[in-house]
Amino acid sequence: GAGVSQTPSNKVTEKGKYVELRCDPISGHTALYWYRQSLGQGPEFLIYFQGTGAADDSGLPNDRFFAVRPEGSVSTLKIQRTERGDSAVYLCASSPSSLAYEQFFGPGTRLTVL
Amino acid sequence: EDQVTQSPEALRLQEGESSSLNCSYTVSGLRGLFWYRQDPGKGPEFLFTLYSAGEEKEKERLKATLTKKESFLHITAPKPEDSATYLCAVRSGGTSGSRLTFGEGTQLTVNP
Numbered sequence: 001g002a003g004v005s006q007t008p009s010n011k012v013t014e015k016g017k018y019v020e021l022r023c024d025p026i027s028g029h030t031a032l033y034w035y036r037q038s039l040g041q042g043p044e045f046l047i048y049f050q051g052t053g054a055a056d057d058s059g060l061p062n063d064r065f066f067a068v069r070p071e072g073s074v075s076t077l078k079i080q081r082t083e084r085g086d087s088a089v090y091l092c093a094s095s096p097s098s099l100a101y102e103q104f105f106g107p108g109t110r111l112t113v114l
Numbered sequence: 115e116d117q118v119t120q121s122p123e124a125l126r127l128q129e130g131e132s133s134s135l136n137c138s139y140t141v142s143g144l145r146g147l148f149w150y151r152q153d154p155g156k157g158p159e160f161l162f163t164l165y166s167a168g169e170e171k172e173k174e175r176l177k178a179t180l181t182k183k184e185s186f187l188h189i190t191a192p193k194p195e196d197s198a199t200y201l202c203a204v205r206s207g208g209t210s211g212s213r214l215t216f217g218e219g220t221q222l223t224v225n226p
Contacts, residue, residue: 004157031212033212033213033214035214040218041218041219042118042201042203042216042217042218042219043158043201043203043214043216044216045213045214045215048211048212048213050212055211055212056211056212056213059213091157091158093157095212101145101146101148101163101205102148102160102163103148103160103214104160105150105157105158105159105160106157107155107156107157108156108157
């Protein structure tokens with residue numbers, strides 16, 4: 001079956017601009033996670049959704065970052081007033097439920113802030 | 115706070131030369147230790163989940179083991195296609211909730 005998909009695969013923007021990154025989880029998966037991965041590092045947790053609600057947003061670095069999942073499927077990560085330090089690969093993962101421990105990752109969106 | 119440390123940072127092997135990757139962890143109540151493989155420009159690919167000390171899982175040339183403090187990923191007779199970054203992650207029962215905490219990975223290169 002189809003895996004987690006993320007769009008766009010690459011996004012180049014200018015400092016101060018607003019960006020949206022989209023994640024389509026595996027069909028039927030209720031848990032959805034966003035992570036950020038810098039070059040040479042492991043992924044770092046940003047936010048976790050169970051259904052439509054953000055169950056844990058403690059990994060969001062500041063209030064410029066926001067994520068939604070209005071219908072419990074597709075999620076959008078929104079970054080306002082982008083900074084050069086936001087440049088990274090943004091990964092989305094999904095899981096059948098919060099009780100299922102394995103998380104399946106998408107290919108990521110590479111964000112470059114000039 | 116959960117912590118994961120992987121070693122070595124990079125490992126070069128000749129085809130057929132077996133070796134092990136290490137993952138040391140500190141968590142508050144382990145709910146799972148995970149191994150992922152990541153190829154350049156791609157997302158992590160799930161390999162194994164281990165839940166308790168003494169548990170072992172195998173897949174082709176890979177075998178993962180778990181103790182109370184660390185996990186090993188053993189690679190037997192590797193092939194060039196095994197070249198990738200291998201990531202270790204933990205899920206704990208503490209305040210970290212459902213998140214995974216990752217190590218920085220071991221970059222494995224297998225030369226033909």
